[in-house]
Amino acid sequence: MTMSLQSTPGATQPNWLDKIGAGHIFLGIALVLYPLVASDFFLTQIGGYSLIFGMLGLSLMMLAGYGGMVSLAQITVAGIAAYCIAIFGDNNSHLLGFGWPWWIAAPVAILIAAIASSLIGWISVRTEGIYTIMITLAIATATFYFAQQNYAIFNGHSGYAGVRAPAFWGVNWRDPKPFYYLCLGFSVLAYASILYGSRSTFGLTLQAIRDNPRRMRALGFNVTAHKVFAWFLAGITGGMAGVLLVWFNGRVSPGTIGVDAAIDVLIIAVIGGLRHPIGPFLGALVVVLMQTFAIDLVGAERFNTLIGLVFLVIVFISPDGILGLWAKFKPNFSQESLRPGL
């Protein structure tokens, strides 16, 4: 695990282990060892998929939690990256498919997604609160319908199939274990960058803008530019998730970027909690587990009701999602160290 982005050990510095935190180290070890005990299904369909949607939720959490901008267009950004991979790389839908190698296609796809995200941000930064939600929802819906009815670029309702994850260094990266580690690697990168970035000058400025944009403007900060840059960064995270998503599914179609999916991302972020970057990953795990196994619990007729009820209960008990639940119950777990503290 490479959690230590600022490992500058020195006598005056706190121990780097302390900086990372015991929680992170244990979580990291657990995630790295997870493939030893998990079946292939739990590895990719639950593990990998949760990490991908966790990253999507993370890009929303970053905008909403630090920037105060709730976006419903994160799945659209991911979808743009996914479509780019299908168009620039190979597909078997007999349309476009330029056959670029992955190491060009993937960065270009992520960059295009980030630019698209900046554009969405640029359109919506002048609005606040519910209006941002409305504008981004409109963009997500419009993109969905455009993709569904455009045959020259998006290939209509069927979209693109036969998109393969790259194979290099003798590893097929869509095999369960490599794919899980690929998702884990990208997730850790996104998570650590956002955690670090939130304490950087830019991160603090963004949070200050969230709290009082007028004062920040009076102090001489370019509020719009900061917000748009936040959208660009969120677009990189969303784009990475989109690339992984299309490698995961092997296909992309308008259904991938529909309004349902857009709302799923919002649910993931809200269920998880918007206060800390770990929230979206927790939320994604709960949502993916529910969506996968609810049908086994209550049968085919009412499983969506059960999913809805669970989400309702979580938000009802704790408006701050699972993170809030944790904060609520934490005092109940004793805080004594298991061994005398350092």
Added chain:
Amino acid sequence: MRMHRRTLLALALASGLTAPSLALAADDTIKIGLLATFEGPFTVLGEDSERGAMTAVEEVAGTVAGKKIEIVKGSSDASPDSAVRAARKLVEQDGVKVLIGPLSGDEGLAVKDYAKTQPTVTFLNGASAAQDTTFRDPAPNFFRFGTDGAQWMAGLGTYAFKDKGYKTVATVAEDYSFPYTQVFGFMAEFCKAGGHVPSKSWVPIGNKDFSSVIAAIPDSVDAIYVALGGADAVNFLTQYQQSGGAAPLIGGSITVDQTVLTAKGKLRDVLVGTPSAGPTADTNDTPSWTKFVEAYKKQPGAFPSPSLFAHAYYINMKAALLGLDKVGGDVSDGGAKLRETLSSLSFETPTGKVSLDKNRNAIADIFLTEVTENADGTLLNKLIKVVPQVNQTLGIAEADFTALGAVSRDNPSCP
């Protein structure tokens, strides 16, 4: 470094998520996956599919070759992604060796591609009826005992041109592979007979407002061919009736299906007299069909007559059960024996004999029908004529049929 108890708790929680799959079925049960649309725009159709499949299971009292049948359900929302996700869960987590499904066209194409990666699992189609699920680039372990959307149209094009006297027809259909296949099947005959199709409208699934589509239909056409399903068909027909549309209709197989005919409202008025074709006919009075209808009606929430989705899932489930019975419920060889048995399986269904071609696609009877009002006010598909043993190339030599090209929005064309 502090190590708190909560850290350990988190660790314990995390390790709980690794629960290895408990896919080991007991020896005396056989797990069969049932994949259908239990959510989204085709929910009603998905629920009726389940009734059809369960009718076949109850026919054998829930046991095959002395083993108990366990049905594991998976749900999709008619999008290919969700179908593959649900199929993965059934195969990789629940460990089913036989999977029945999915329901709709693009789902079938996606699940066929997935089937290629799971050679030890036997896939039987549900009601998905896109042509290329089996015709081009088929998967060796994917079987379709129901016929495809073009086969379902057998006889309709000729009937519309010759008996009804329609010379020009506009089409309105959903914008994905199954309606393409239906329009292909209709036009293959209709254009050959000398008819013209000057306008084709493709609408997205789940479309609510059809006013622009209705306005775009040319006034000069003799009839409108409608291939929409479920809520889309109800919405279009209601709005067409309200807009004072007078042109007679020709129905795609699922447009005048029981899932639509049982809908309330004035759309009934425009439906009566609509010719259609499909794998079933409500007024079929052969004993095997009436027996099937009686068995079907025992299912909770059943329609007055089984929809073609119930029929397709019934046929495929029945084929799976017959195959499993012949191999003694033994799929320990990765299902090789079962697939061999299925390939040569030929059996009597409520709608006549079914056998498979070399692409594992069904050859079966197709029914030409017309919507009529029953004495009790319900709408039914009256049987006009049976087109016997239609194959996937609609009786055209395979090379010539392949030369017609893959079905798409623009193929075929006869403006």
